[in-house]
Amino acid sequence: MTSTIQANDLTPFGGVEPDEAWAEEVRRLARERDAVLLAHNYQVPAIQDIADHTGDSLALSRIAAASDASTIVFCGVHFMAETAKILAPEKTVLIPDARAGCSLADSxxxxxxxAWKAEHPGAVVVSYVNTTAEVKAETDICCTSSNAVDVVASIPADRDVLFCPDQFLGAHVKRETGRENLYVWAGECHVHAGINGAELAERAAESPDADLFIHPECGCATSALYLAGEGTVDPGRVKILSTGDMVHSARATKASSVLVATEIGMLHQLRKAAPEIDFRAVNDRASCRYMKMITPAALLRCLRGGLDEVHVDLETAAKAKASVRRMIEIGQPGGGE
Structure with a gap:
């Protein structure tokens, strides 16, 4: 079925409390649709808790492809559901609200x-998985925030590299590889870009014994490394991590408190992974309005009406899948973003 909601109306579906009656109906409808429920780490807690699997977008898409379920309900933003469809074209993929976009993917x-490729003939295009199917189809190799450095390092040194779309992740890769022929697209996630170095420095000064978990999409990633280099922060406490790697690091850290620089939905999974640790956001306003459009009401609407189905044309899907496969051939990609 196709939604009739206008794309430019971003008012979330509301009016439903995520109580036990809601949970029971969601589970019943999912069974009736032979659906597996997937939730991204940035979803509201109720959505994360009802899901069959919670994680980052690529990990969830791989779960979708391997699942026996005929229907995938992807509680995340649109490019994530597209990636699931690319990896599992034979399955029905639904997103509870198709208006849930992404400022980074849209950049x-x-x-x-x-047009950029035409300006750099012969360059190798490396695209972050946080991109649309159309962009993946124009890409040579996809990457995640976990393996972006390895992907770029695998490309012959004499080949120019076009890296898109995130400028902060691109800066991290350029810093780690020392590659001068790496050209970076000036895109950004508006939420991560808003977590700035001044906030990080202030929070770190208030909690000098805290570990710092920094997503490489953040505007403060360079500042974190600068603080470590200056000795303001113990370098051993600064960890540049994907969302998936944050969960692993939460279980491994010896710190009693952790400052987290990413979208605030991540705190729910971190607190579940290590409830004895005090996890706090560097910026507690870092909430993605698009992620939060997947409300309890939206999920119920999706399951009741089979809304909103995600389609990717076969030619685009085949080209996009090839760029994802090349990434996986280089090495295990770890976290999706």
């Missing part, structure tokens, strides 16, 4: 990338 289009 580059297929046409933008084709």
């Amino acid at each position: 580059i289009t297929g046409a933008d990338l084709r």
Whole structure:
């Protein structure tokens, strides 16, 4: 079925409390649709807790492809559901609200990338998985925040590299590889870009014994490394991590408190992974309005009506899948973002 909601109306579906009656109906409808429920780490806690699997977008897409379920309900933003469809084209993929977009994915289009490629003939295109199917189809190799450095390092040194779309992740890769022929697209996630170095420095000064978990999409990632280099923060406490790697590090850290620089939905999974640790956001306003459009009401609407189905045309899907496969051939990609 197709939604009739206008894309420019971003008012979330509301009016439903995530109580036990809601949970029972969601589970019943999911069984009736032979659906597996997947929730991204940035979803509201009620959605994370009802899901069959919670994680980062690529890990969830791989779960979707391997699942015996005929229907995938992807509680995340649109490019994530597209990736699940690319990896599992035979399955029905639903997103509870198709209006849930992504400022980072929207920062580059297929046409933008084709024009950029024309300016750099012969360059290898490396695209973050946080991109649309159209952009993945124009890409040579996809990457995640966990393996972006390894992907770029695998490309012959004499080949120019076009890295898109996140400028902060691109800066991290350029810093780690020392590669001068790496050109970075000036895109950003508006939520991560808003977590700035001044806030991080202030929070770190208030909690000098805390570990710092920094997502490489953050505007403060460079500042974190600068603080470590200056000795303001113990370098051993600064960890540049994908969302998936944050969960692993939460279980392994010896710190009693952790400052977290990413979207605030991540705190729910970290607190579940290590309830004895005090996890606090560097910026407690870092909430993605698009992620939060997947409400309890939206999920119920999706399961009742089979809304909103995600489609990717076969040619685009085949090209996009090839760029994802090349990434996996280089090495295990770890966290999706």
